[in-house]
Amino acid sequence: MKPKASLKMIATELDVSVSTVSKALKDSKEISDSTKKKIKAFAKLYNYKPNNIALSLKNQQTNNIGVIIPEIVHHFFTTVIFGIEKYANEHGYNVIIGLSNESFKKEVINLDMLANGSIDGFILSVAKETLFNADFHHFEETIDQGLPIVMFDRVLDNLHCDTVVVDDVKASKDAVRCLMESGCKKIGIITTEDFVNVGKKRYEGYKAFLHENNLPFEERYALKVNDAAIGQDNEQKLETMLYSYFRKNPDIDGIYAVNEFYAVTAMKVARDLGYAIPKDIQFIGFTDGVLSKHAYPPLTTISQPGEKMGEKVAELLIRRMKSQHKGKEVEPTRVVVDTKIIHRETTKA
């Protein structure tokens, strides 16, 4: 194990001062060519790399971005991370991942663990429990401490931070329109409970479209899943909910599900109940992931551009950090990215 090289080590070894070494390595013209050569050669030999921690302390910036997301085993979030990491790396930043597991407490802990100098800014998507509690003081505090936050997907308004979202209402209308144009007369929705704001908005878009187009709506058409209790792990409960849903709504011929997991699970139950897809009942899901692509039949979905969202959110954060460093204060930006429909085989049109 080699001794790790530092400026001091090089300095004593070469019998010059630390400042000389530092300057030589940065090609300062204060230093003569001969000593520069000597120092550089020695540094290369010992594979010297400036210590990042020391630099962070000196410069008061770490070049680290903290990303806190509700789940990691999740197609959409990983595509976003992919975009973030790509943009961040290209701009000299590292990405530290924190997982809230949809828990308020873990979200707070993660924020605290990182908000003590480890990072220069946060990117995050709010945990469901936090949305449910409607307690956002931890966000306000970290912003108040001078750490910028950029939120995506599950964002909060009324917070001094940039956001990157899709237009959930519009995308929902598109989805339901797709179903309508494929011949559906009675369209149901599988969504989350209202405290999940994206679920709520998608539900609103759904209802609005039905109303605008004189399509029938009844409360029983909507299944609001409380997956605080469920989660991907015990899909058993979800299935039983779906069985009773289909029995209550034998007349439904189109289903809009606010995520692909709900969609494929609903399809499974429907097939079990004897429905043919898309002949008897058609499906469209939100968020295009592996599930949709490889479902049977392949699921028509609203595609959210996760990677692009990731890049955008990283760009916003880095921009904000830069300008904050210069003392400028930028007004919060809201970026809305476009969704598009991917037509596959669960819809006729």
Next chain:
Amino acid sequence: MKPKASLKMIATELDVSVSTVSKALKDSKEISDSTKKKIKAFAKLYNYKPNNIALSLKNQQTNNIGVIIPEIVHHFFTTVIFGIEKYANEHGYNVIIGLSNESFKKEVINLDMLANGSIDGFILSVAKETLFNADFHHFEETIDQGLPIVMFDRVLDNLHCDTVVVDDVKASKDAVRCLMESGCKKIGIITTEDFVNVGKKRYEGYKAFLHENNLPFEERYALKVNDAAIGQDNEQKLETMLYSYFRKNPDIDGIYAVNEFYAVTAMKVARDLGYAIPKDIQFIGFTDGVLSKHAYPPLTTISQPGEKMGEKVAELLIRRMKSQHKGKEVEPTRVVVDTKIIHRETTKA
């Protein structure tokens, strides 16, 4: 925006010395109760948190773990990250993610970006291109610099580092046995090219089992996919390869695929070609993910315990870092975790 609190700031404000503040906050008995109270109250008011960067510099340890993986939009890797993050967080460590995207160059860059003081140790799974190049000097160098590495899944032998793997040969034999016991007579394999060492080992297990059980084997039974060219994105090529594979091997009645992506794609092609699953042809995949669970029909798979592997790999790294900090040198450990078969509907038995 509040001024960020530091020891110095508290000290000048309260007209005591920095050392007094530091000690008071740590409840040192050197400090009188009255000043302790005063200082603590002030610190709380200003929400003082010790600056992690300064601590890292002082203690020569960052409490950060660097994780470098080939892909993030990937079920298995994310489950591993989940396990890592869980264990790391419980033990006071943060996780920095680096993505190699299967590229040698990006792997080296990521290693370099982090190996300059940002982290205390690495967890990684080797990029395919690196395996192909068979150039591992960057790993050797970082280990030589005193940064411990723990590898999982795609690991390297002959490197001074701990590893966490599954017994690919044994798992493969189990898989083929499952097919055999379900009545398959001619069993094919969809695998990677040999430079991907796990692919190679799984292929070896497959051949060994056939041989041990007097089952037929011919070269044409094996499709070795070079997905340096393919990747999840253009599955088009994979499909064409599969079409020609099935046409060359009309007699095959069982297929073992070394990952779930190959498996479901093969199933899709097979269905297209008129095979009924599992009546005409049976399938088993490696690595249980969302794809397998929601494929049609649901895919029988070998399940790798990603989360457990993540926890284990984090445990090994933290143990190694601790003992290295104490100056002890531990011998490399190799942990083999068990796989198990999850019987679903692509096999008869």
Next chain:
DNA sequence: AGTCAACTCGAAAACGATTTCGTGTTAAAA
């Protein structure tokens, strides 16, 4: 009254790097 311990606290070094501001040497200009 003198000694000594117990209490409180502060000064300073250390981690590794950057940067400002000297300072001494040399060579050119007056």
Next chain:
DNA sequence: TTTTAACACGAAATCGTTTTCGAGTTGACT
């Protein structure tokens, strides 16, 4: 010969924290 500028380098502060060591004050005990 003296002034001055260019050149080459070093000392020291700084970032925020911890920790060792020393020092001053107080009280008790001989």
